[in-house]
Amino acid sequence: MVENRPWANFFAHTVLIIGVALVIFPVYIALVASTQAPGDLLRGTMPLLPGSHGIENYKLMWQSGVSTANSPPAAKMLWNSFVMAMAITVGKLSISLLSAFAIVYFRFRFRMFFFWLIFVTLMLPVEVRIIPTFQVVADLKMLNSFAGLSIPLIASATATFLFRQFFMTIPEEMLEAARVDGAGPLKFFKDILLPLSVTNIAALFVIMFIYGWNQYLWPLLITTDPNYTTIVMGIQRMTAEENPQWHLVMAAVVMAALPPVLVILFMQRLFVKGLTETEK
Amino acid sequence: MASITLEGLKKTYAGNVDAVKGIDLHIEDGEFVVLVGPSGCGKSTLLRMVAGLETITDGTLKIGDRVVNKLEPAERDIAMVFQNYALYPHMTVYNNLAYGLKNRGFKKDEIEKRVRIAAKMLEIEDFLERKPRKLSGGQRQRVAMGRALVREPAAFLFDEPLSNLDAKLRVQMRVEIKQLQRRLKTTSLYVTHDQLEAMTLGDRLVVLSAGQIEQVGTPMEIYARPATMFVAGFIGSPAMNMVPVEYLHARGSNGLLDNLPDGTDIVGIRPDDMHLTPPEGPHLIVQSTLELFEAAGAESHLYVRLADSDQPTVIRVSGQPPVAEGETLRFHVTRNTLHPFNSTTGKRTGD
Numbered sequence: 001m002v003e004n005r006p007w008a009n010f011f012a013h014t015v016l017i018i019g020v021a022l023v024i025f026p027v028y029i030a031l032v033a034s035t036q037a038p039g040d041l042l043r044g045t046m047p048l049l050p051g052s053h054g055i056e057n058y059k060l061m062w063q064s065g066v067s068t069a070n071s072p073p074a075a076k077m078l079w080n081s082f083v084m085a086m087a088i089t090v091g092k093l094s095i096s097l098l099s100a101f102a103i104v105y106f107r108f109r110f111r112m113f114f115f116w117l118i119f120v121t122l123m124l125p126v127e128v129r130i131i132p133t134f135q136v137v138a139d140l141k142m143l144n145s146f147a148g149l150s151i152p153l154i155a156s157a158t159a160t161f162l163f164r165q166f167f168m169t170i171p172e173e174m175l176e177a178a179r180v181d182g183a184g185p186l187k188f189f190k191d192i193l194l195p196l197s198v199t200n201i202a203a204l205f206v207i208m209f210i211y212g213w214n215q216y217l218w219p220l221l222i223t224t225d226p227n228y229t230t231i232v233m234g235i236q237r238m239t240a241e242e243n244p245q246w247h248l249v250m251a252a253v254v255m256a257a258l259p260p261v262l263v264i265l266f267m268q269r270l271f272v273k274g275l276t277e278t279e280k
Numbered sequence: 281m282a283s284i285t286l287e288g289l290k291k292t293y294a295g296n297v298d299a300v301k302g303i304d305l306h307i308e309d310g311e312f313v314v315l316v317g318p319s320g321c322g323k324s325t326l327l328r329m330v331a332g333l334e335t336i337t338d339g340t341l342k343i344g345d346r347v348v349n350k351l352e353p354a355e356r357d358i359a360m361v362f363q364n365y366a367l368y369p370h371m372t373v374y375n376n377l378a379y380g381l382k383n384r385g386f387k388k389d390e391i392e393k394r395v396r397i398a399a400k401m402l403e404i405e406d407f408l409e410r411k412p413r414k415l416s417g418g419q420r421q422r423v424a425m426g427r428a429l430v431r432e433p434a435a436f437l438f439d440e441p442l443s444n445l446d447a448k449l450r451v452q453m454r455v456e457i458k459q460l461q462r463r464l465k466t467t468s469l470y471v472t473h474d475q476l477e478a479m480t481l482g483d484r485l486v487v488l489s490a491g492q493i494e495q496v497g498t499p500m501e502i503y504a505r506p507a508t509m510f511v512a513g514f515i516g517s518p519a520m521n522m523v524p525v526e527y528l529h530a531r532g533s534n535g536l537l538d539n540l541p542d543g544t545d546i547v548g549i550r551p552d553d554m555h556l557t558p559p560e561g562p563h564l565i566v567q568s569t570l571e572l573f574e575a576a577g578a579e580s581h582l583y584v585r586l587a588d589s590d591q592p593t594v595i596r597v598s599g600q601p602p603v604a605e606g607e608t609l610r611f612h613v614t615r616n617t618l619h620p621f622n623s624t625t626g627k628r629t630g631d
């Protein structure tokens with residue numbers, strides 16, 4: 001806009017600043033809390049300025065964790081969360097790209113049936129099917145393993161559906177031109193569909209990574225071995241102690257919040273680029 | 281390079297839609313054939329069957345001496361230019377041209393050489409590193425042509441390649457396509473619904489209607505002697521006027537209509553064969569009321585209604601005659617410009 005209306009400007013900025021402050025405040029409190037000495041947080045008044053124990057709290061949490069709460073070092077837990085989230089993200093993306101490709105570009109029998117089958121599973125999130133899924137995973141001896149943590153969460157109707165919608169907006173002539181140019185189905189997928197889907201892939205990557213990272217109930221259910229404890233589980237366990245060590249909990253919380261932020265920052269370049277240079 | 285032979289080619293879509301109802305056509309090596317017909321008559325379907333993008337329900341398709349009914353498009357040695365160009369949006373112009381060659385396992389320097397030659401021919405050398413979205417419509421059109429050229433295929437297939445361009449560019453590209461084809465002498469099959477494009481581009485014209493061939497011939501043959509009323513109405517602009525013989529008889533025909541072929545009950549008269557000034561020799565005279573006068577620069581179109589009838593008719597005259605709307609005009613037609621038809625069969629009766 002080229003208009004110059006100082007009051008509107010002022011008003012808009014005030015609203016934005018209030019909004020940002022509301023979002024930032026809890027994060028700030030977490031940061032402050034994670035730098036206090038043990039016990040400082042139990043005195044009733046919440047300190048609003050950073051304390052001086054930051055480095056030692058983070059170091060302690062990173063290297064040794066809270067064994068009394070059965071919570072391994074944060075480094076280990078972050079790694080576990082990362083592996084699980086990546087496996088879920090990459091798995092979901094590959095499977096949904098391939099199934100959307102099959103549904104849109106191949107005329108096989110029961111094609112629509114399979115599409116609806118996938119679509120119907122949208123109504124069955126993990127929490128709803130958790131007991132039977134647990135049974136299956138247990139029978140397959142996948143308890144306490146990364147496979148057990150990630151595979152049951154990989155099937156994704158949402159992403160399949162979104163990719164299907166996107167593929168259907170690609171003009172049919174694109175496929176035909178590729179066929180005349182001597183590209184078989186897989187070449188077409190790799191050389192044309194994938195590059196055109198980059199924006200969608202980046203956006204879904206962020207969403208799925210956060211979905212995987214935030215998994216709580218499922219990991220809690222199927223892992224007992226501390227070698228597979230994820231950061232979200234660890235935080236839960238620390239807070240469930242009789243006298244939670246809040247400064248360490250907060251340090252863990254801050255560390256747990258970082259990877260999703262990094263993923264967003266990294267992927268952002270891809271999808272902002274895509275959004276501004278719509279290629280069709 | 282090769283000839284293309286269609287024998288009884290048929291296409292039935294799901295739901296018993298007979299899009300193409302048995303086409304026999306032989307296209308000589310190096311010939312430029314234009315398929316023309318109204319929208320929905322099956323032109324694209326026919327072209328896509330030749331390309332291999334649509335399965336053939338019945339009949340035989342040969343490219344050269346090979347029957348290619350079952351071959352994939354890539355194996356037919358053809359190249360196609362699409363109406364919406366279908367360029368790969370994420371690839372540079374260079375890669376758009378090179379993609380088909382890469383897939384066929386050409387060496388890098390051979391690809392480079394061919395792309396440069398094609399780019400030079402089409403004057404797109406300056407855009408080779410750009411993405412298609414940064415090109416104008418005309419430039420995209422050229423890239424689409426380039427993608428076909430680099431392959432040096434046995435035949436080019438065009439599906440209304442100019443219909444997304446504005447009028448001026450369309451004329452320019454039309455001329456360029458014609459010159460290019462003359463130079464390369466590659467067998468070409470060109471689909472269009474634009475009769476002007478059809479008349480000017482092709483060595484031979486195939487007029488299609490409802491999935492069937494109405495007439496095949498050189499553009500001038502078809503213009504001079506349309507075989508059916510459909511062709512007569514479709515080729516030529518403004519369209520040919522159809523006047524019942526009875527009407528002319530009733531106005532006194534000076535015996536000029538006596539030797540019309542048997543079965544003739546309607547005659548076609550091209551708008552340019554209706555003269556305001558009487559020609560030498562015997563002719564018919566018909567009165568009409570001028571309803572609309574359309575000046576189109578070098579020529580004018582007079583939309584008239586024949587006297588005592590509601591038959592609309594168009595007259596084309598050069599320049600701008602001194603006439604006013606509402607005026608009653610007399611126009612003159614000589615016998616040799618009449619196209620005799622039978623309105624029941626829709627076919628030409630002779631001459």
Ligand SMILES: Nc1ncnc2c1ncn2[C@@H]1O[C@H](COP(=O)(O)OP(=O)(O)O)[C@@H](O)[C@H]1O
Nearest residue numbers: 293294297299318319320321322323324325326
């Ligand atoms: N995929 C399809 N399925 C069913 N009918 C089709 C299909 N494609 C085209 N048709 C029908 O076939 C006829 C010819 O279509 P088309 O070849 O595209 O016409 P044109 O290119 O001459 O305008 C039309 O009546 C059209 O509705």
Ligand SMILES: [Mg+2]
Nearest residue numbers: 323324325440
């Ligand atoms: Mg068409």
